[in-house]
Amino acid sequence: MSNKNLFLKSGFIRAPIQNGVGRFVPQLQRIVLKFCKTYGASQGLREFIEQDLVDFAKENPSVVVYLKPRRHRGPVIVAEYLNGDRVWMSVHNKTHSEITKWIEVLRTQQGDISSLRLRKYQYTDYPSVQGPWTPFTFKDPELNTAQLPDPHFGANDRLPITATEKLRLLFEKQKLSDVKTAE
Amino acid sequence: MSVFRAGLQRITNVLKSSPGGFLSRFVTNLTPVEDKAIPQTSKEVIATCNKLIEQNPSRSFAIIHLLGKQWRVTDGDLLVVEGYWPPNIGDKITLDKVLLAATKDFSLIGRPLVQPGLVTVTATVISKGLSHTRTHFKKKRRKQYMRINFQRAEQTMLRINSVDIASKINKPASNVF
DSSP states (O other): OOGGGSSOEEEOOOOGGGTTSSSOOOOEEEEEEEEOSSOGGGHHHHHHHHHTHHHHHHHOTTOEEEEEEOTTOOOEEEEEETTSOEEEEEOTTOOHHHHHHHHHHHHHSSSSGGGEEESOSEEOSOSOSSOOOOTTTTSOTHHHHOOSSOHHHHOOTTSOOOHHHHHHHHHHHHHHHHHHHHO | OHHHHHHHHHHHHHHTOOTTOTTGGGSOOOOOSSOOOHHHHHHHHHHHHHHHHHHOOSOOEEEEEETTEEEEEETTOEEEEESOOOOOTTOEEEEOOEEEEEOSSOEEEOSSSOOTTTEEEEEEEEEEEEOOOEEEEEEETTTTEEEEEEEOOEEEEEEEEEEEEOSOTTSOOOOOO
């Protein structure tokens, strides 16, 4: 299946304002928890608010937390990020532990990253340090001054050994052994 | 073929055949440029590399092993690794499995890893989230078989802060771990 038919944006990895160079800035700016005080679907979110929300706010002083009780509506979490992204998530009938995990995901991500299909998993400003390879990279510079065609460069040195050469080799070997025996 | 060629070269050397001999196309003419002992040369090369590191004239890069993949990293790079990985946002970590480290002028190649403590690659975890939903769709025609699965992978984004080569090539390795 190809990705070109999907209604999904694709892109390359980016980090806002050079995040992580020198200092790290948490990217979650604001989180709004919308819930109903009576509905059962908000049970998990209400438990999270009762038990964990104060600790969450204390541990993340850079995050603004809003609570928005509203009658007879489903529970929703909205997270807003420094790069302007807004992530809306329904937590209908989700349990306390599920909501804890989803809020951790919303806190640690740097924006609406799940709405983007990554085309590359690495970004670099310096694609090559030692220079890109070319066919002449590790070649002898002797070729630069040669007058072509040249039998030295044009010779085919990939040929297998010929029958004549084999015979001459045998002959030379024999001569060598003759010399040795004579000694 | 190389063994065969080496044998041929020995025979031709023994025979003291002329450069234009009948086996000349099998004989490589890769003779050393300077007639210097090899240990002396390597000492000089290492000294030159150490001096280059101290002068710090060019950007350095490294090839690191991370979660089963190899990445070529240099200062300021962004990486996205997929799958479960414990480091959390804001953590500064050192990537220790360095397979190769290099500058513009020389390369240090590990066998398989560069000695510990020689190269320091530091990174910051800047984002942890989930990827987009990937659809795994399988169907076999005329076999009443269809499966559809959805999955999202954990994605961790890293910023490479520095790739530093310490100027102590050929110093005996001290176990830093």
